[in-house]
Amino acid sequence: MQRYTDTGREIWDMEECQSPRMGSVILGVDGGAGNTVCVCIPAAMPFADPLPVLSRAVAGCSNHNSVGEGRARETLERVMAQALLKARRRRSNVCAVCLAVAGVNHPVDQQRMLDWLREIFPSHVKLFVENDAVAALASGTMGKLHGCVLIAGTGTIAYGFTRDGREARAAGAGPVLGDWGSAYGISAQALTAVVRAYDGRGPETVLTNNILDFLGLASPDELIGWTYEDQSWARIADLLPVVVESAEAGDEVANKILHNSVGELASSVKAVVQRLELSGEDGKDPFPLVMVGKVLMANKRWDIGKEVIDCVTKTYPGAYPIHPKVEPAVGAALLAWNAVASELDGSPRTVA
16 A cells, blocks of 8 residues: 655555564544644553653644545654654554544444555554544543533534443534534634624624734735635634634633533533433442543633533533543553553453
8 A cells, every 4th residue: 555655655664664663552543633643652551640651743634524534644754753753662562552533433434444554564463543532431431431522622513422332422424414502514604793893794703803903914804715715623623712712802702602502512522421321320320521621721710621410410410521531542552551551461450
């Protein structure tokens, strides 16, 4: 298979140019609409705090729905190669790879990615492909798949697992089908509010001046050209801080957008909890609610994450929020580590 290149050199040529270290490793990859992260951890991992991470590499978007399959695969392959290079390991040192990528929404997607990975790695390597939400959940539960995760970054999704392996999801269908509550959704609504205010269909809002200043534009007329010259989701989502600042300054339009987003995010969580009966028959059983993404981070006055938790716990008081100490790429690596750990030493192990 032809490997992708930047400069005419093959991605994996570096394997012939280094003296590798000994020791098996596991790769965990978290690929979203904003960026892609790969971490390399030792397979015979002594469980410790902090977890031992041998290397970390970062690249751009790897959601095939956003950038196309070819570019997404190039990004994924390059970030895995970079992580191995930094750890001074080769593909022959790898015992497992867990690829957790946004846009993997169907078994067909999973199988296509597994077939592609098999062309890259030796036959002994165990391969796992999941939606990026699964790795985000594992980052908060240290590799255990139970509970619900809410991701609200460039995009948004709620995903849940029961102890017996049933799973359900809500949202996560991309911007066209309504990623409301995500940084993209919030920012797109803000842009719409500016256009509506400009042509008289909507109320005046400080979002107009704040967004124009942020983008270095002179008039709302110029927003149309700016928006459509590059429609990448992450570029639109970068306006999130401007919306939050405008809301904190008291702008009614911005505050309404954020309040609506809280409702959308909370409803996604509730839908998953209800379908999986995570809270038990009486609605009070405890379950972890892992919170991941820049939208859920606290600001000076606005704390969208807290607002979502308050909304969810009114209906499901057993939900207890977890803000992960490790990133989702580590969660992906832990998923793979749990799957292969028992084979490494002959005894079943789980990360506690």
